[in-house]
Amino acid sequence: MWRLCRLLLICGLALLLAGAGAAPRGVVLIPLQGAIGPARADFVERGLVHAREAGAALVVLQMDTPGGLDVAMRQIIQAILASPVPVATFIAPSGSRAASAGTYILYASHIAAMAPGTNLGAATPVQVGIGGGPERQDGKADKRAASEAAGQAQQQTALEKKQVNDAAAYIRGLAQLRGRNADWAERAVREAVSLSADEARAEGVIDLVARDVPELLRQLDGREVDTAAGRQRLDTRAATLSRFDPDWRDRLLAALTDPSIALILMMIGLYGLFFEFSNPGFVLPGVVGAICLLIGLFALQLLPINYTGLALLLFGLACLLAEAFLPSFGILGIGGIVAFSIGALLLVDTDVPGLGVPVWLVAALAASTALFVFGVSGLALKARRRPVVSGAEGLAASTGVMLEAADGDEDGFGWASVQGERWRVRSERPLPPGTPVRVTGRDGLTLTVAPLDDTQGADR
Known part of the structure; x- marks a missing residue:
């Protein structure tokens, strides 16, 4: 009797262990929205590490982006290529897009999917379009328009050609690695073309179209993909879905690497140091100013900075501060405002939406700085004209x-x-x-x- 009970117990434990081993692994959803910069690249990298440590069967990178910085894009792509966990990039929900850098990330992923009503493409790193000239009624091209087009073609610099050729070779290599349409990928770089979801599937750019993540997982069940850890078969039909959201560190880094926030922090830092040097002993303005200035410089070193713009910005601030001490009759102040405004507009060397300094912020900072400087100068002049009372x-x-x-x-x-x-x-x-x-x-x-x-x- 005892032997029979022991045999039944062993069989039950074996069945439980077999059932536990057969349980499907989880799926991690990583949202990637907005312009791709250093903060979002770090977030995606940590999300992939989390999925690997959790033993996930799949990572779904749900993307909606207008593009981003080349360095951040390549950082994400390198993390995807090295990931032992398959990555499915899903452009969703409807109305989303994967432009510029998003197209490269989609091509690098193990699985590419789109929701209806989304689009991808326009992956040209530099605007190098050359328009054709209008035709006459007799079918001959207008000579003047043709000469203008030729002049535009000659203005295309060697640097722009190198950037476009490098980007085209990069995305073509990714397409060949994943077995996707390499010819269209190169056209997306050289001609800035775009595709809708159905067109992308017909062209062999993506693997499938799904309305939402649950439908995506149902379609991916049983598919085999090649990863850095070897070939894997996806078991996603009954997999549990968990979401990896940004924590306070990601949100803080995203805020600090915003060019507008970095510029404001630099302004606060310079004003704090100015007050401390003008009135030694206050301590608080100097401490706050030094902290803000260091954080602002840290943010700027993560962004593509135009050093000419930075030099103009600092020169403009120096002129504005000198106006408060030197009798220049407003010449230094006006010159400082002009230099500051131009430098702030040129500060971030990129045309990616969301990674530039808005004009309204530059105007507001220039106006507030001018009011401050001229206000201090006016008070000093008014105090000088008062009769001496001591x-x-x-x-x-x-x-x-x-x-x-x-x-x-x-x-x-x-x-x-x-x-x-x-x-x-x-x-x-x-x-x-x-x-x-x-x-x-x-x-x-x-x-x-x-x-x-x-x-x-x-x-x-």
Whole structure:
């Protein structure tokens, strides 16, 4: 009896272990939305590491992006190519797109999918379009338009050609690696063409079209893909779906690498240091300014910065601050505003939507800086024009009261209290103690005074 129970127990444990081993692994959903920059590249990399450590069967990279920085794009692609977990890039929901850098990421993924009503393409790294000339009624091209087109073609620099050729070779290599349409991929780079979801599937650019993630998983069940860890068969029909969302570090890095935030932090930092150097001992403006300046510089070193724009920006700020101390009659201030505005517009060297400094922010910062500088200059000028109320000049026309009598002759001196101080005084008339007096002059440490009622009568 005991042997039979033990045999049944062993069989039950074996069945439980077999059922646990047969349970489908999970699927990790990583949302990738907005312009692709350093913060989002780091987020995708950490998401792939999380999926590998969790033993996931698949990563779904749900993407909606207008493009992004080349360095960040290549960082994501390298992480996908090295991932032992299959990655399915899914352009969703309807109305989303994968333009520019998003097209490269889609081509690099193990599986490419799109939702209805989405599009991809326009992967040209530099705008190098050359328009054709209009034709005459007789069918011949207009000579003037043809010469203009030829002039535009000659303006295409060697750097732009190198960038386009490099990008075309890069995406063509990805297409050949995944068995997708390499010819269309090259056209997307050289001609900036785009495709809808159905057209992309017909052209062999993507693998399938699905309305949502559950439908995508149903279609992927049983498909085999090649990964860095070898060939794998997907079991996704009953897989549990978990979402990997950005944490506070991702959100903080995304905020800091926003060019607008970086520019504002630099402004706060420079103003804080300016206040600290102008008024040593406050400490707080210097500490806050140094922290903001360092964080702003950290953000800028992660972005494609135009150093000419940065130099103009710093030169403009120097001119604006110098306006508060030098009598330039506004020349330094106006020049500083112009230099600051041009430098801020040129600061980020990219045309990717969402990674530039908006014009309204530049205008607001330039206007606020100008108001601050000219306001400080105006207050300083106004203070300079005020009459002196302290020191030797401040004693003129001051009033006081006699403490000891003055005889009224040249050698007769008395003592009076003026501005709370005891002064030796001289008067042309006798002044008994307690007489209100007004200061009419000064000779060294001796004041010349007159009775207060006489000076008031003279004023009348």
